[in-house]
Amino acid sequence: MDFRKIGLMIFGFAAFLLSACAAQDEPSWKIGVVATTNIVGDVVAQIGGEHVELTVMLPVDADPHSFQPTPQDLVAVENADIVFVNGLDLEEFLAEMVENVGGEDNIVSVSEEVATIEFSGGHDDHEEGEEHDDHEEGEEHEEHEHSGADPHVWMDPNNVKIWTDNIATALSTSDPDNAATYVANAEAYNLELDELDEWAQSELAQLASENRVLVTDHEALGYFAEHYGFEIIGTILPGSSTLAEPSASELAALEDLVVDFGVPAIFVGTTVNPNLAQRVADDTGVQLVPLYTGSLSDADGPAATYLEMMRYNVGAIVEALQ
Amino acid sequence: MPEFLSWLVEPLTYSFMQRSLLAAVLVGIVCALVGTYIVLRGMAFFGDALAHAILPGVAAGYLVGGGTYLTVFWWALGAAVLASLGIGAVSRGTRLREDTAIGIIFAGTFALGIAMISSIRSYAVDLSHFLFGNVLGVSNSDLLLTAGFGLLVIVVIVAFYKEFMVLSFDPVLAATLRLPRRWLENLLLVLIAIAIVVALQTVGVALMVAMLVTPAATAFLLTKRLPRMMTLAALIAALSGIIGLYLSFYIGIASGAAIVLTCTAIFLLVWLGQTLKTNSQN
Numbered sequence: 160m161d162f163r164k165i166g167l168m169i170f171g172f173a174a175f176l177l178s179a180c181a182a183q184d185e186p187s188w189k190i191g192v193v194a195t196t197n198i199v200g201d202v203v204a205q206i207g208g209e210h211v212e213l214t215v216m217l218p219v220d221a222d223p224h225s226f227q228p229t230p231q232d233l234v235a236v237e238n239a240d241i242v243f244v245n246g247l248d249l250e251e252f253l254a255e256m257v258e259n260v261g262g263e264d265n266i267v268s269v270s271e272e273v274a275t276i277e278f279s280g281g282h283d284d285h286e287e288g289e290e291h292d293d294h295e296e297g298e299e300h301e302e303h304e305h306s307g308a309d310p311h312v313w314m315d316p317n318n319v320k321i322w323t324d325n326i327a328t329a330l331s332t333s334d335p336d337n338a339a340t341y342v343a344n345a346e347a348y349n350l351e352l353d354e355l356d357e358w359a360q361s362e363l364a365q366l367a368s369e370n371r372v373l374v375t376d377h378e379a380l381g382y383f384a385e386h387y388g389f390e391i392i393g394t395i396l397p398g399s400s401t402l403a404e405p406s407a408s409e410l411a412a413l414e415d416l417v418v419d420f421g422v423p424a425i426f427v428g429t430t431v432n433p434n435l436a437q438r439v440a441d442d443t444g445v446q447l448v449p450l451y452t453g454s455l456s457d458a459d460g461p462a463a464t465y466l467e468m469m470r471y472n473v474g475a476i477v478e479a480l481q
Numbered sequence: 482m483p484e485f486l487s488w489l490v491e492p493l494t495y496s497f498m499q500r501s502l503l504a505a506v507l508v509g510i511v512c513a514l515v516g517t518y519i520v521l522r523g524m525a526f527f528g529d530a531l532a533h534a535i536l537p538g539v540a541a542g543y544l545v546g547g548g549t550y551l552t553v554f555w556w557a558l559g560a561a562v563l564a565s566l567g568i569g570a571v572s573r574g575t576r577l578r579e580d581t582a583i584g585i586i587f588a589g590t591f592a593l594g595i596a597m598i599s600s601i602r603s604y605a606v607d608l609s610h611f612l613f614g615n616v617l618g619v620s621n622s623d624l625l626l627t628a629g630f631g632l633l634v635i636v637v638i639v640a641f642y643k644e645f646m647v648l649s650f651d652p653v654l655a656a657t658l659r660l661p662r663r664w665l666e667n668l669l670l671v672l673i674a675i676a677i678v679v680a681l682q683t684v685g686v687a688l689m690v691a692m693l694v695t696p697a698a699t700a701f702l703l704t705k706r707l708p709r710m711m712t713l714a715a716l717i718a719a720l721s722g723i724i725g726l727y728l729s730f731y732i733g734i735a736s737g738a739a740i741v742l743t744c745t746a747i748f749l750l751v752w753l754g755q756t757l758k759t760n761s762q763n
C-alpha cells in the first residue's frame with residue numbers, strides 16, 4: 160500500500176468538501192423551509208415567494224394521517240430553518256419525528272390560534288344531532304383515541320387566513336430584512352381567500368337546505384360543513400383519522416342513514432382508499448364523488464393550488480347535491 | 482321465536498353483509514380443505530411465511546393496476562407461487578433444513594414488499610388492509626374470483642385425492658408406488674398459495690395462518706379419517722365465518738378478528754370436550 164497516495168486522496172477529498180461548503184455560502188440567502196402537506200406548502204409558497212427554499216414532505220395523494228417520513232425527510236427537517244406543520248395531530252408521525260430530530264424549536268404549527276371544532280364523533284356538538292340518536296352509532300366513535308380537535312381546518316378559507324398570519328410571523332422572525340414583503344404577501348393572499356369564500360358562499364347558495372348533507376370517507380369536511388351550513392350525516396371510516404376501520408354494524412348504520420336522508424352522493428378524498436365507499440355507494444345506489452381534501456393534485460391536475468382545490472371541491476359538491 | 486328470526490335475518494338485508502358472508506364461507510372452506518394437508522404435514526410455519534411473502538406481489542399489483550383487486554390478485558398469486566417454489570429450491574439446493582429456508586425466503590420477500598410500499602408512499606398500497614383484510618369491502622367481481630379459484634382448488638384436491646393422501650400419510654408407500662413426489666408436493670404448494678391469495682381480502686396476512694390451521698386442527702381432534710376430517714374442517718370454517726360476521730355486526734368488532742376468534746373458540750371447546758371425555762373414561 161502506498162500511504163502517500165492514500166494521503167493525497169484524503170487531502171483531495173477534504174479540499175473538495177471545503178470548496179463545496181464554501182460554495183453553499185453564496186450571498187443570496189434563502190430561508191430553508193420544510194412543509195408537511197402540500198396544502199401547507201402552497202400557502203407558505205404564496206407568502207414566502209422567492210425568499211424561501213421550500214421542500215414539501217408529503218408527495219401528491221399521500222395520506223397525512225398514515226404518512227411515515229423517510230430518513231431523507233428527517234435530514235430535511237433537521238437542516239430546515241422552519242418546519243411548517245398543520246398541527247392538531249393531523250400528522251400522526253410528528254411526535255416521533257420531533258423526538259428523532261431532537262427538539263421542536265424550528266417547528267411551527269400553522270393552525271395555532273385557529274378556533275377548532277371537536278370532531279363530531281356522535282355528532283353531539285352539532286345542533287342537528289338529535290336525529291341520529293336512534294341510530295346509536297355515537298358511542299363507539301367516542302372511545303376512538305383521536306377524539307379531540309378536528310385537524311382539517313383548511314376546509315374553511317377563514318382558517319387559512321390565520322395560517323397566513325402565522326406563516327408571515329414565522330418567516331419575519333427568521334428573516335427580519337424581508338418582513339415587510341411577507342406581511343404584504345399575506346395581506347394580498349388574504350384578499351384572495353376572502354374572494355374565494357364569497358364565491359363559495361354564492362355557489363353553495365344554489366343548494367336547498369334539505370340537500371345540504373354530506374357523507375364523506377372520514378371526517379375531513381367538519382369545518383367546511385360548519386362554515387357553509389352543511390350537515391355531516393356520516394363517514395365511511397369512523398373518526399377524523401383514516402387509520403380506523405368500520406365494523407359491520409357501523410357500516411350498516413351508515414347505509415341506513417344514506418337511505419333515510421336520501422343522500423345523493425358520497426364524497427371521497429384522493430388520499431383515502433375508496434374501496435369501502437364504493438361498496439356503500441353501489442349498495443345504496445348513490446354516486447361516488449372524488450374531492451381533494453388531504454392533498455392537492457399534481458401541477459397539471461384540477462387542484463394544483465389551495466385556491467383551485469377549494470374551487471374544485473365546491474364545484475363538485477354543488478354539482479353532486481343539486 | 483320470531484324475534485330470534487329477525488335477529489338472524491336483519492344482517493342479511495344489507496347486501497354488503499350478504500357478500501361478506503358468502504366470501505367468508507367460501508374462503509373458510511377452501512382454507513380448511515388445503516389446511517387439512519398443512520396440519521397433517523406440519524406445514525403451519527410454511528403457511529404463515531407464505532402469507533407474508535406475497536407482499537411484494539401485492540405492492541407490484543397496486544403499482545400496475547392502481548388498486549383494482551383483480552390485478553393485485555394475479556400479482557399476489559404470482560408472488561406466492563414463486564415464493565413457495567423458491568423455498569423448496571433453497572432447502573433442496575443448500576442442504577439447509579426447510580424451516581431455515583422458509584425463514585430466509587419469508588423475511589427477504591416481506592422486506593422487499595415493505596421497501597416497495599415505502600417507495601410508493603400514498604394510500605394506494607394500504608398496508609392495514611393487507612395485514613387485517615377487509616371482508617366488508619368485497620365486491621361481486623371479487624366474489625366471482627374467489628368462487629372460481631375455490632372451485633379450482635376443490636377440483637384439484639378431488640382429482641389427486643389418493644395421491645395426496647398417500648403422500649401425507651405414508652411416504653414409504655408413496656416411494657414404492659413411484660408417485661411423482663416432487664411434482665405432487667409442488668402442486669400442493671401451489672394450492673396453498675391459491676388459498677392464501679383467496680383469503681387475503683377476508684382475514685388479511687396477520688390472521689391467515691389461523692384460517693389455514695385452526696379449523697383443520699379442530700377436525701383433527703375429532704377424527705383421524707381424511708374425508709371426515711376435511712368435511713368437518715370445512716363445516717367448522719364456514720360456521721366460524723358466519724358466526725364471526727354476526728358478532729361483527731351485533732357487537733361491532735373487526736370482522737377478520739371476529740372470524741378467527743370464533744375458530745379459536747370452537748377449537749378450545751372441542752379440545753375441552755375431548756379432555757373431559759378421556760378423563761371420565763379413565
Ligand SMILES: [Zn+2]
Nearest residue numbers: 311379399453
Ligand atoms: Zn384527514
